[in-house]
Each structure stands twice: as structure tokens, then as C-alpha cells.
Amino acid sequence: MKKLLLLCFMSLFFSVAHAQSQSENQQVDYPVSDGQSLRFAIPSNWEVRANPQPYELRFSSANPETVTGIFVYKKEDLAEESTPNALLERQIEVFKSKIKNFKVVEDKQTVTRNFKALADSKVITSALYVGDFEASRYYxxxxxxxxxxxxDVFLLSVQFASPSDWKKMKPVLDAVTLSTKLVDK
Known part of the structure; x- marks a missing residue:
């Protein structure tokens, strides 16, 4: 009888723990120095890709057509005449050269997000495009x-989703971007 009660308790415990983890985000750290990492919060049901190439980090949803790829840059690695905005433009040009029917949906917008914790504050510049890759259309x-x-550090993210999922996925993709913060190891 004790074994049966213990088995029932353990079963209940793991099912509650599993349900809680499904609603929470998982944290992913990317080292940027010996003492600090960038931390991202992604949905618990997303996967961190083992081979993120060409990105430093790559996350994907259960629907494999929703992806976030992140490039991490150190300003000391930029040429003197280069800027973070120039790298954003260059990334857009790379996609423009590879994606058919590539068009602007929303022009570049810059927003400053100030939070109580300085580690959470950031300047975010974004632009939305649509285009066709192979037999599918993506945002x-x-x-x-x-x-x-x-x-000294900045990031470029390239996120894509199918048009039918865009309205549902945009808040999730924005939350991943907003979650970015520097943490001490």
C-alpha cells in the first residue's frame, strides 16, 4: 500500500512539474566574456539548435517554420567606419539577394526600452519584410x-515565421528580443 501511495504521489508530482515547465520560459546563456553572458528567455517548448550556423544562437518553435537566429557582435571587432546599424542594413541586403519577391512590410523603427534594472534596458531597431524562399512565403x-x-556588445536577430502564424508568433518573437540581458556568471 505504501508503495502504491508513493507511486501515486510521484506521478502527481511529475505531472504538476511538467505542466508548470510547459508554461514557463527556459533560459539560454551565451558567453560574451569570462565573467558575463547574454541571457535569453525562450518558450519552454522551443528547441536550441545544436548547429546554429550561420548564427551564434538559433532557436526554433515546435513549428519548425518559426525560427530566431542571433548574431552576437563585439564593437571592438567592427571596422572603424562600421556601425551596428550598418551591419543591420548589410544583413537585410544579404537576405534581399537570396529571397525572391523580398519587400518591406514595416520600415525600420527604433525604440528605447528603459527598465528599472539597467541590465534590461536596450535600444531596439527593427524592420519587417516578406519574401518567398523555395516554395514558401515567410515574414x-x-x-x-x-x-x-x-x-561593447550588440546583437542582430533574424526571426522568421509563416504569414499564417505571424499574428500569433510576433508577440512571442518580441518577448525573446525583450528578454535579452547581461548576467554575471
């Missing part, structure tokens, strides 16, 4: 993230 969401807490 391509380009975002430059310049953290207020560390002027």
Missing part, C-alpha cells in the same frame, strides 16, 4: 539590439 523580422548596460 522576416530583423532586429538590432543595443544593450544600454554594455556598449
Amino acid at each position: 522576416y523580422y530583423f532586429t538590432l539590439i543595443e544593450p544600454a548596460y554594455n556598449k
